[in-house]
Amino acid sequence: MSNEVIYEIFEFLDFFHRYDAFLNLNQRFKNLLIHSPLSIQINLSLMSKSTFQNYYKFILVSDKYRIKSLHLSNPFVFDFILSSINIQLIFIQLETLILNNIDSKSLENLLNHLTFLSSLVSLSIICIDNIDHPNDFYLQIFRLPILKYCKLSFSKNYKLKSIPMATNQYSSIEHLIIECIIQINILYCFLSYVPQLRRLSCQSLVGYDNVSTDIRISLNNVTHVSLDQCHMSFDHLEFLIKQFCHKIHVLHISGHVIREHLDARRWKQLILNHLPYLRIFDIQFVYSAVVINDQQTYEYLFNQFNSQFWFERQWYFDYRRALIRGNRTGIFYSINPYRGKDYRLVGNINENTRLIHQETNLNSVLHVYIYGEQTINDCINYFPNATHVTFYDNFCLRTRSFSSTLNHIISLQQLTNIDIDTNRFSFQKFCELLQFAPNVNTLMIKSEILKGAYSESMRQSEIFRLASNINIIKHMTIKDKCTLKKIEILLSLCPRLQSLTSDKSMSSYARLSKALDGLVEYFNNEEHYLPKDILKTDKYKLVKKLLKYQSTDTQSLIKMYYQEKVHEQDRANSSSQVDLGKLFS
Numbered sequence: 001m002s003n004e005v006i007y008e009i010f011e012f013l014d015f016f017h018r019y020d021a022f023l024n025l026n027q028r029f030k031n032l033l034i035h036s037p038l039s040i041q042i043n044l045s046l047m048s049k050s051t052f053q054n055y056y057k058f059i060l061v062s063d064k065y066r067i068k069s070l071h072l073s074n075p076f077v078f079d080f081i082l083s084s085i086n087i088q089l090i091f092i093q094l095e096t097l098i099l100n101n102i103d104s105k106s107l108e109n110l111l112n113h114l115t116f117l118s119s120l121v122s123l124s125i126i127c128i129d130n131i132d133h134p135n136d137f138y139l140q141i142f143r144l145p146i147l148k149y150c151k152l153s154f155s156k157n158y159k160l161k162s163i164p165m166a167t168n169q170y171s172s173i174e175h176l177i178i179e180c181i182i183q184i185n186i187l188y189c190f191l192s193y194v195p196q197l198r199r200l201s202c203q204s205l206v207g208y209d210n211v212s213t214d215i216r217i218s219l220n221n222v223t224h225v226s227l228d229q230c231h232m233s234f235d236h237l238e239f240l241i242k243q244f245c246h247k248i249h250v251l252h253i254s255g256h257v258i259r260e261h262l263d264a265r266r267w268k269q270l271i272l273n274h275l276p277y278l279r280i281f282d283i284q285f286v287y288s289a290v291v292i293n294d295q296q297t298y299e300y301l302f303n304q305f306n307s308q309f310w311f312e313r314q315w316y317f318d319y320r321r322a323l324i325r326g327n328r329t330g331i332f333y334s335i336n337p338y339r340g341k342d343y344r345l346v347g348n349i350n351e352n353t354r355l356i357h358q359e360t361n362l363n364s365v366l367h368v369y370i371y372g373e374q375t376i377n378d379c380i381n382y383f384p385n386a387t388h389v390t391f392y393d394n395f396c397l398r399t400r401s402f403s404s405t406l407n408h409i410i411s412l413q414q415l416t417n418i419d420i421d422t423n424r425f426s427f428q429k430f431c432e433l434l435q436f437a438p439n440v441n442t443l444m445i446k447s448e449i450l451k452g453a454y455s456e457s458m459r460q461s462e463i464f465r466l467a468s469n470i471n472i473i474k475h476m477t478i479k480d481k482c483t484l485k486k487i488e489i490l491l492s493l494c495p496r497l498q499s500l501t502s503d504k505s506m507s508s509y510a511r512l513s514k515a516l517d518g519l520v521e522y523f524n525n526e527e528h529y530l531p532k533d534i535l536k537t538d539k540y541k542l543v544k545k546l547l548k549y550q551s552t553d554t555q556s557l558i559k560m561y562y563q564e565k566v567h568e569q570d571r572a573n574s575s576s577q578v579d580l581g582k583l584f585s
Helices: 003-011 015-022 027-034 049-060 075-084 104-114 134-142 184-191 234-244 264-274 295-303 373-378 402-406 427-436 447-453 462-470 484-493 507-515 517-524 538-550 554-571
Strands: 040-043 067-072 096-102 122-127 149-153 175-183 199-207 224-228 250-256 280-287 317-324 327-334 342-345 367-370 388-392 417-421 442-445 475-478 499-502
Touching: 003 027, 015 027, 096 104, 104 122, 104 134, 175 184, 184 199, 184 234, 199 234, 234 264, 373 402, 402 427, 427 447, 427 462, 442 447, 447 484, 462 484, 475 484, 484 499
Parallel strands: 040 067, 067 096, 096 122, 122 149, 149 175, 175 199, 199 224, 224 250, 250 280, 342 367, 367 388, 388 417, 417 442, 442 475, 475 499
Antiparallel strands: 280 327, 317 327
8 A cells, every 4th residue: 555545544534543543553654654744633622631641742742843723622631731831832833723611711821822823823712701801812812923713702691891992903814703792892992903804703792882983994805794693773783884894795694673673775775885795685683572563564664675676686585473482572584595504493473474485495404493393393394404403492392293293394314413402392202302313413402301311210211221222422512500410311311422511510520620630640659549438439430420521530530529628628627537428428
């Protein structure tokens, strides 16, 4: 086999899989790996700290000039990098960096080194908590010399803080994504730093207060703008579009709106006068119960979008009335073919709602959001290529043939992702869904649905056994608080699980493992042992099983946990004997 063929095989494998499979096979393969011309893309999302240390010692240092991409999402690896690695030397050729679920302290420390990465063109940050010094954080990012792509994602309720308008410092960023609450006046400050911007995406843009219109920012290259979940007056939205979007080709807007946002004539004038290059006009507006009570008025507003101006551009719209979170709500949205990837399936409050344009086959839709069981029964659409489904809000199952009903709008065999974002989904139906969707590998649930699995009879039932045997779920997220009992049920139901994450349910374990990580060296000496009494407790066994999915070393964590309790009691001038019954009962 020629070297060229071997390198082609290497290209199909993850970097670490290459080394695991071929490094010690023979001297030829070892030499090919060490002297490979291929660039290195590293994903450390599921790697333990000890494994990373080994790869760092034997591989990363020698291959530092070939490392082009690095994906980190493990707090132990963050700490090791910050404490042990000369980032400027090891990642000198790094072009893409993804920091997933990093805490603010580690992030701020890491950013101090990033300005020395002269080749970095893409940066993605998902931060799990609030940043203490946001101004310094933002400005450090803007100082990156050749950065082109930047994605900033923060916790749901985090609000971006203001920074001064740019005067003589500018960034090379061309694609900016902001995923958190941001006020429109703060967005203007951000935009002042990115004169070369081409694509802008904002989530939760807010702007109903008085905002200065004395803005002197020139953005002549912006072609794509996406404003998702925005809450702003039409005046502010109009000013934003006039000021920064005069050359855009694609405009996506979604969010809660009031009557003025549904004025077709005002939109027409805005597009004719200020958006001459616009090809895609994609909107999804949610309006409140006040709108629904004035049905004739709003049907008149919707019908204004049925005119030659909209038709000649092939821009069509639809409206539905629905119950969302128990509230009577409506959705007005565009249904053009390019709308593609996402589709929200909401039910009508009554059967008299007239649709402006009806779709029956949506080949481009990959993700279907379902707001109620009745919407499945009423749906005449089919989504042949959908691989992701979300059951949302007030979804409640009543029919016995749920899976067969769902199968007439999407192929359950084709699904790879399921999100259950509702507490009204029975555990039995959940198991049934896993049986009929055997290729799902990623799952998000709310823990409330696990109440139905508390009984021993359910966990011993045929439906539980079949679901456990069939499903291949590898990645799971628990969206709300969850007890260890519920986690134990999930681990039993999904035996092939590789990663288990949650914003809340395991935060105490994450904080514990991170806070006590430094004490592991204490147990490297032979005279320090983990008390055997701990190993006999059910809590230890469950924590051991749980931490398997947290990519860390269980024994070290439990040792640290025990030692910290000893230190706590020493500091309190009490006995140094830890009450194991309280620790692991």
